[in-house]
Amino acid sequence: MFEALAHDLAELPALLEETRTYTARILAGLDERPVTAAAVEHVAAALPEDGGGLRAALRAFESRWEPGFSASAGPRYLGFVTGGTTPAALSGDWLTAALDQNAHGAVGSAAAALERETVARLGELFGLDMPGAFVTGATMSNLVGLAIGREWLGSLRGASTAEEGVTAPVRVLSGTPHSSIGKSLSVLGIGRRRLVSVATLPGREAVDIVALERELAAGPAIVVANAGTVNTVDFDDIRAIAALKSRHDFWLHVDAAFGGFAAASPAHAPLLDGWAEADSVCVDLHKWLNVPYDSAVQFTRRQDLQLRVFENVSPYLGTPGATPDFMHLTPETSRRLRALPAWFTLEAYGRSGYREIVERAIECAREMGARLERNPRWRLLAPVRLNVVCFTLSGAVTTERVAAVLEELTRSGEAFLTPTVYQGAPAIRAAFSNWRTTLADVDRVCAALGA
Ligand SMILES: *Cc1c(COP(=O)(O)O)cnc(C)c1O
Numbered sequence: 001m002f003e004a005l006a007h008d009l010a011e012l013p014a015l016l017e018e019t020r021t022y023t024a025r026i027l028a029g030l031d032e033r034p035v036t037a038a039a040v041e042h043v044a045a046a047l048p049e050d051g052g053g054l055r056a057a058l059r060a061f062e063s064r065w066e067p068g069f070s071a072s073a074g075p076r077y078l079g080f081v082t083g084g085t086t087p088a089a090l091s092g093d094w095l096t097a098a099l100d101q102n103a104h105g106a107v108g109s110a111a112a113a114l115e116r117e118t119v120a121r122l123g124e125l126f127g128l129d130m131p132g133a134f135v136t137g138a139t140m141s142n143l144v145g146l147a148i149g150r151e152w153l154g155s156l157r158g159a160s161t162a163e164e165g166v167t168a169p170v171r172v173l174s175g176t177p178h179s180s181i182g183k184s185l186s187v188l189g190i191g192r193r194r195l196v197s198v199a200t201l202p203g204r205e206a207v208d209i210v211a212l213e214r215e216l217a218a219g220p221a222i223v224v225a226n227a228g229t230v231n232t233v234d235f236d237d238i239r240a241i242a243a244l245k246s247r248h249d250f251w252l253h254v255d256a257a258f259g260g261f262a263a264a265s266p267a268h269a270p271l272l273d274g275w276a277e278a279d280s281v282c283v284d285l286h287k288w289l290n291v292p293y294d295s296a297v298q299f300t301r302r303q304d305l306q307l308r309v310f311e312n313v314s315p316y317l318g319t320p321g322a323t324p325d326f327m328h329l330t331p332e333t334s335r336r337l338r339a340l341p342a343w344f345t346l347e348a349y350g351r352s353g354y355r356e357i358v359e360r361a362i363e364c365a366r367e368m369g370a371r372l373e374r375n376p377r378w379r380l381l382a383p384v385r386l387n388v389v390c391f392t393l394s395g396a397v398t399t400e401r402v403a404a405v406l407e408e409l410t411r412s413g414e415a416f417l418t419p420t421v422y423q424g425a426p427a428i429r430a431a432f433s434n435w436r437t438t439l440a441d442v443d444r445v446c447a448a449l450g451a
Contacts, residue, residue, distance in 0.1 A: 092344030105325030145280030149251035175207025228259020239274030
C-alpha cells in the first residue's frame with residue numbers, strides 16, 4: 001500500500017478526531033464568520049507527486065482554502081433560499097460517507113429500505129401519500145416530474161417518448177415558473193420555447209385560473225403549479241387547478257421546492273391546499289429541511305411511467321421487480337445514500353422540531369418586513385407571505401443603487417442578501433430558511449440596513 005495511505009489507515013481514529021476538532025472549531029465560529037469571503041485570487045496548485053497524507057491535506061485546506069469559504073451555513077446568509085445543516089443532518093452525512101452505500105437498489109444493503117422509510121416520513125410531514133425518490137436538488141426533481149409528464153402526454157396518443165423520443169410538441173403551462181423549469185425543458189428535448197407563460201392575477205405571481213383554463217382548452221398539456229415563488233413566495237391556487245382536471249387533460253406538477261415546508265406549520269399548510277392531488281411534486285431538502293447539499297425529493301403517483309423513462313436494464317443489474325430499485329426511477333444509476341442525513345434530522349427533531357424551525361423563519365421574515373415597512377428608506381414590494389422579504393429602496397430605484405447597497409452590506413460581513421427584479425423594479429430578497437436564524441439575527445441584519 002502507498003506509504004501515506006498505509007499511515008492514514010493505521011492512524012485513522014486519531015485523524016478522524018483531528019478532523020472532528022477542526023470541524024467543531026469552524027462551526028463554533030460560524031456566527032462570527034463573514035457571510036461571504038473577501039474576493040481573493042486563487043492560484044491553482046499543481047497535482048502533488050506524492051502527497052503528504054490526510055494531516056498535511058487538512059493543513060493545506062486550512063491555510064489555502066478555508067478562509068475563502070463563506071458562512072453560507074450560518075444564520076445571516078439570506079441570499080437565494082439557503083438552508084444550513086442541523087447537527088443530526090451533519091452526523092448523518094458523515095455516516096453516509098463512512099458507510100458509502102450505493103443506494104441504487106435493494107441488493108445486499110438496507111440502504112434502499114432506509115430511503116423508502118425517509119420518503120414516507122417526508123410524505124407524513126408534507127401530507128402527501130405518494131411514493132418518491134431522492135435526487136440531487138429541486139432542478140433534478142422538477143426534471144424528473146416533467147419527464148414523467150412528458151411520458152404521460154405521449155401515452156395519451158398511444159406513444160412512448162421513452163422509446164420514440166419527442167415526436168409531438170409538448171406544451172407546458174405555468175404562471176411564474178422557476179428558471180429550472182426552462183432548463184429542464186431544454187434537457188428533456190421539449191424545448192424552452194414550449195413553456196407557455198400564463199397570465200397571473202393582478203399584482204400577484206399566482207396564476208390566473210381563468211387564463212389557465214383558456215390555455216388548457218387548446219389540448220393536453222403539462223401544468224407546472226408554483227407553490228412558493230422565489231420573489232414573493234406566492235402560491236398558485238392548487239385546489240382550483242386540480243379541479244380543472246374534471247374538464248381537461250393535463251399532468252399536474254407542483255414545484256414546492258421550499259414552499260412545501262408550509263405544510264409543517266398548521267397555520268400555513270392551507271397555502272398548499274390541493275397539492276396532494278398532483279401527479280408529481282418537487283420539494284427541495286437542502287433548503288428548509290437543512291440537510292447538506294445535494295438533496296431533494298421527487299414524489300409521483302405514476303411510478304409505472306417513471307419506470308418507463310428511467311429503467312436501466314442490464315443482465316448484470318437485474319430487472320426491475322414490483323418495487324423497482326431506485327436506479328430505475330432516477331437519472332443516476334449508482335447513487336449516494338442522500339436519504340441518510342434527512343433520516344437523521346427527521347428522527348432527531350420530528351414533526352414538532354420542523355414546525356418550530358419553519359415557524360421561526362416565518363416570524364423572522366415577518367419581523368424584518370415590519371421593520372422595513374416602518375422605515376422611510378425602504379419599501380416592501382409584496383406582503384411577507386412566508387419566509388422571504390421582497391423589498392427595495394424608496395424613491396427612484398436603479399440596479400446600480402441596489403447593487404451598491406448590497407455590496408456595502410456584504411462588505412460589512414453582517415448579512416448576505418441577493419438582488420432580483422420584481423415587476424420590472426430592481427429589488428432585494430431576504431430569504432429565511434436556516435435553522436440557526438433567530439430574531440437576534442434579524443436585529444443585526446436590520447441594524448446593518450439602517451432599519
Ligand atoms: C431553489 C428552487 C429550485 C431549484 O433548486 P436547486 O435545488 O437549486 O436545483 C426550483 N424551484 C424553486 C421554486 C426553487 O426555490
